[in-house]
Amino acid sequence: MTHAWIQSFIFLGLVLAIAVPLGPFIAKVLAGERTFLHPVLGPVERGLYRLMGIRGDEDMGWKAYAWAIAAFNLLGIAAVFLLQKAQGALPLNPEGMGKVATDLSFNTAVSFTTNTNWQAYGGESTLSYLTQMLGLTVQNFLSAATGIVVVVALIRGLMRRSALGIGNAWADLVRTTLYVLLPLSAIIALLLVSQGTLQTFAASVKTTSGQVLAMGPAASQVAIKMLGTNGGGFFNANSAHPFENPTGLSNLIHMVAIFSIPAALCLAFGTMAKDRRQGWAVMAAMAVIFVAALSVTTWAEAKGNPGLKGLPVNQMVSTEQGGGNMEGKEVRFGAANASLFATITTSASCGAVIAWHDSFTPLGGLVPLWLMQLGEVVFGGVGSGLYGMLLFALVGVFIGGLMVGRTPEYLGKKIEAFEMKMASIAILLPSAAILIGTAVAVLHAPAVASISNPGPHGFTQVLYAFSSATQNNGSAFGGLSVNTPFYNYGLALCMLVGRFGVILPVLAIAGSLARKKYTPESVGTLPTHTPLFVGVLVGVVLLIGALTYLPALALGPLAEHLTLR
């Protein structure tokens, strides 16, 4: 166990070390200020603006901003869909992959555009290199940029006074992609290649023993897949595949990349709010939930599979073997890293995996499932984690305001009926999609036929699928056969609801807050940088999560745990 905790501390230390400089850097980039990258990338940025016919400093109201985001994402869906349909006739297809079925193409297009990266296909057996690069890698970047600009727009809304605009969506998207995502991805990709991650356009290789080794330009995609909390594997086995994630170091890079931007955005928030304590308070709330969740998963997986009791199998953790629950895990990572990775990937909306969550122990699997259901606000997806957490902060100050009988305020802005309505919609819509989707699926015979594990675990497979899709995570209880029209269309719908059903209310709140005047602090103001507020925030997240999902969790992982002890 010590070994597991040392690795966790190294991980958290590195995330912090990167977030501290990266946060203010992101704030600077999105304020349109010059950075050390401008001599190289500045001309590209200005060239794009000229072609687009825009000025970078032109402000947009929230509706224009929202439409820009929607149009940009619709183009993404269309492009990924068409690429899959046409890949057979396009270049960079050494394995001769044919066109993809319509329901699957649609699912994948929505999935990658909404930052979900749910995969109802196996990469190496379905997609050409061109589709992976020009379709999926691109959406890995652009969906990440979308998340980041939305949270930045929300923070601007909080900070601006009596203003009509919340920034320029096009400039925000271009700047985020060029100055933040692209350089970091390039560094990560090269680090991964140094460890053995593939990066080649060559066709598959056949060995003397007859084994066929799938190849491809993996590292460039894997880098942004982690950094942008996308999570869609180049190969079917995702980051468990040795060609994506070959060593302990590559795995550490994977994990740190997932949390870097979400953690940095908390600090960017503090920078933009001109009060760093605000950013640290939000991050502290995230860290508390993360460490608690990690403890449970690590403990559950290290104990091994209780179902193998009575067999002559040694599941003990020792220096001679990683031990623990090893079904669906890799020896080079062991159960400890698998638990850490699973907690990270579902705290964030990443969804990459180095082990199959379906084979986790009931409690080990419950944690990732519940972390997604909480709304992925524990660091969360790039941008989406922080805007999700800020929604909970609004609910928190609202409840605090009710207690003392004052109009709630956050960062000097009065939180009133409109903001609370929008925040409620953004929190309730995904919950409804998850629970209603699951209910419909378990009443629909063909959907039930997709279940691969008997008993309560089968129900958990379906619940996990709808939770993962709606919250734009993308990890799966992979035994569920989801490449069917029901799941392909149903889950795609959930992804859209979970993405834009939150983004639109968030931008509406941003627009409404920007128009408001600044209200100076008074004795009745609940300070939002104190340990007390951190406690309120954690309480709100856990309470809403528990009230909404405990009944469903009782039918799935909790029931399985009780039958398996």
Place this chain on the structure above:
Amino acid sequence: MNLQLRPALVAFLGLTVITGLAYPALITGLSKVIFPRQAEGSLIRKEGNVLGSELIGQSFTDAAHFWGRPSVTVGPDGKPLPYNGANSGGSNQAPSNPALKQAVEERIAALRAADPEQQGPIPVDLVTASASGLDPHISPAAAEYQVHRVAKARNLPEAQVRDLVRQHTEGPQFGVLGDATVNVLKLNLALDQAK
């Protein structure tokens, strides 16, 4: 309402070219120069032939070689094809699934049949399917468990086989990252060389 079609199209196409063509091409070019071996799959070659990749496990089922993790990958026809490098994946069996227990029991029986004298408890990684189906490693304990069988099948002293295992055992990277491993393919290739 201003539909912003021109900025939308230009932003989308421009960023697509940058992130979907220029960026992967740049990384591929740099990788080819700096890390050519790793970028192309860390292949093990002998006299122009590719024996395998040191990162990808292969299927060994005879007594004279070390066995890797059980692999549940399937071939293009949907039938079992362990260590299929063109279709990675795991079992996704739940801990509560009776089929998992049955599979583990069968693997135990196969190991026992291959070496009836070895009756100790079996390291868990040797009887559970890996995530990728391509796991190149087993734990040092899982290698030690097989030393007796391999030595006997090859008429080699156990000490010599154990020595080879030790040479192919790697601790956690930098002493902390991940778990200790034995690379099965490299170990078996070394065994075939040994006399």
